[in-house]
Amino acid sequence: MSKNDCCTCGAANAMQAFKGRSFNVNFKQLNRVVHGLDGHECTECAEIEFDAPSAELYAQAGDELVEDAKRVMAEEMKRIRRKLHFTQKNAVQLLSGGGHNAFSRYERAEVEPPKPLFVLMRLLDRHPELVRELQAINECADINALLVQKQQQREN
Structure with missing residues (x-):
């Protein structure tokens, strides 16, 4: 499996890089938008893998949404x-x-x-x-x- 193969569906060379995208964090019926995230998305199954700083930012936004x-x-x-x-x-x-x-x-x-x-x-x-x-x-x-x-x- 190469670095660009999807871990979820196994599609070869399907992971495409993205930069600065926005994603929603959801908790029950509430949501919050997190901007400026970087990572990779599978062109076959749409699996998202954030890079480490973006994953941390996304997780923090989720925690804050739950507490709020x-x-x-x-x-x-x-x-x-x-x-x-x-x-x-x-x-x-x-x-x-x-x-x-x-x-x-x-x-x-x-x-x-x-x-x-x-x-x-x-x-x-x-x-x-x-x-x-x-x-x-x-x-x-x-x-x-x-x-x-x-x-x-x-x-x-």
Whole structure:
């Protein structure tokens, strides 16, 4: 295998040099553009191999994107929780059922909140009137009524 053969697909002499290109770094649905990267691209399978400085730059941009995303999510969780007038303890009890320190860890960006919880928080931010309905659902009055009804059917 020569220096210009692709390591991924094995195509002979397929690795073509590029300089100064831009690539996207992706994390979940977020992305960041990294400019000025050098390396090689396979003309057959499109495999990319960055040179060492470009690989370092690309990796650093990815790490920064992850950390920035965690901080933004943490700030959003805190902002929305406060907007809804929840304590961290209330938020855990009502929304997640997680441990007593869960929201504290989310808001300090120590732990990424579960996606369904983050989506629910953003939905409540847009529709705070749903908080009362959420509280009613959390009380399980409707489920208790169904259980009583089921028990009565068994007894008849």
